[in-house]
Amino acid sequence: GQSLEQPSEVTAVEGAIVQINCTYQTSGFYGLSWYQQHDGGAPTFLSYNALDGLEETGRFSSFLSRSDSYGYLLLQELQMKDSASYFCAVREANQAGTALIFGKGTTLSVSS
Amino acid sequence: DVKVTQSSRYLVKRTGEKVFLECVQDMDHENMFWYRQDPGLGLRLIYFSYDVKMKEKGDIPEGYSVSREKKERFSLILESASTNQTSMYLCASSSTGGLYEQYFGPGTRLTVT
Numbered sequence: 001g002q003s004l005e006q007p008s009e010v011t012a013v014e015g016a017i018v019q020i021n022c023t024y025q026t027s028g029f030y031g032l033s034w035y036q037q038h039d040g041g042a043p044t045f046l047s048y049n050a051l052d053g054l055e056e057t058g059r060f061s062s063f064l065s066r067s068d069s070y071g072y073l074l075l076q077e078l079q080m081k082d083s084a085s086y087f088c089a090v091r092e093a094n095q096a097g098t099a100l101i102f103g104k105g106t107t108l109s110v111s112s
Numbered sequence: 113d114v115k116v117t118q119s120s121r122y123l124v125k126r127t128g129e130k131v132f133l134e135c136v137q138d139m140d141h142e143n144m145f146w147y148r149q150d151p152g153l154g155l156r157l158i159y160f161s162y163d164v165k166m167k168e169k170g171d172i173p174e175g176y177s178v179s180r181e182k183k184e185r186f187s188l189i190l191e192s193a194s195t196n197q198t199s200m201y202l203c204a205s206s207s208t209g210g211l212y213e214q215y216f217g218p219g220t221r222l223t224v225t
Contacts (some may be wrong), residue, residue: 008152033212042202043155087154091211093154097168098143098162098211104154 002026004088004103011109012078018072020106022088030091032064032071033100038084046086048072075108083110115139116217118203119152124223131190131218135203143206143213144169144186146178148199155202161186162208 002047004024010019022032031050035043049055049064049071061074085107089100119134137144145160147170157170158176167178175197179187186205190197200221204214 005119031212035214042218043204043214044216045213048212089212097158098206099145099157099168100209100212100214101157101171102147102155 002090002101004090004101006086006088006103006106008104009109011111012109014078014112016078016082017076017080018075018108020075020086020088020108022071022073022103024069024071024088024090026069026090027038029069032062033089034062034073035087035102036084037087037105038080042086063081078110080110080112083108114204116185116203116215118201118217118220120220121218122221122223123189124225125193125212126225127194129190129193129224131193131222131224133190133201135186135188135205135217136184137186137205137215138184139205139207139215140183140192141205142183142208143211143216144180145204145206146176146186146188147202147204148172149202149219150199158188168217193222195224198224 016057031048034046037043047062054063059076064071085105087105089102115199116137146158161167161180179188202219203217206214
């Protein structure tokens with residue numbers, strides 16, 4: 001089967017840097033995605049890593065190490081609006097192979 | 113912009129009722145998905161479809177069925193609603209060339225009493 005582990009909660013202050021880790025166990029790995037969901041809102045896509053290394057998009061970066069079955073989302077210069085839940089996700093390794101399996105999510109609380 | 117719409121934001125049904133949740137996407141995406149989201153459990157996949165009339169079970173299909181008669185529309189059916197199906201239901205779609213980027217609808221908060 002497939003499983004993903006991520007911390008349930010993370011707290012930080014405005015302007016700080018926070019890292020949300022995700023470890024995964026899969027029978028076949030294609031890549032790791034990250035999604036953001038504000039309270040009451042729909043999840044929105046943030047980033048995707050298929051290869052090892054760091055991908056940067058503005059204040060957000062995502063890292064993948066395939067050998068360690070590990071990735072993280074790095075949020076820099078935190079703002080209050082970054083308070084949200086963050087989910088990592090991997091592609092389901094079944095015959096259809098089009099679905100994603102999501103972690104349980106990490107709730108990030110940013111305080112002033 | 114991709115748009116995924118769901119038929120209702122809030123729905124209250126009685127135990128034993130048949131419930132239909134509708135989802136429509138306007139970007140000609142091949143793949144569509146139904147999830148339920150509960151506190152502490154994240155997003156759990158109920159069913160998905162990668163083509164018209166095709167469907168695949170996700171992690172928690174029991175008590176649900178789906179229908180995809182047209183490419184843009186994917187329906188979730190609760191044959192006989194039960195209180196443990198009270199949840200937030202999210203629909204999503206993706207293209208075959210963009211499997212990692214799913215677009216989500218606003219969700220339907222279903223309460224079964």
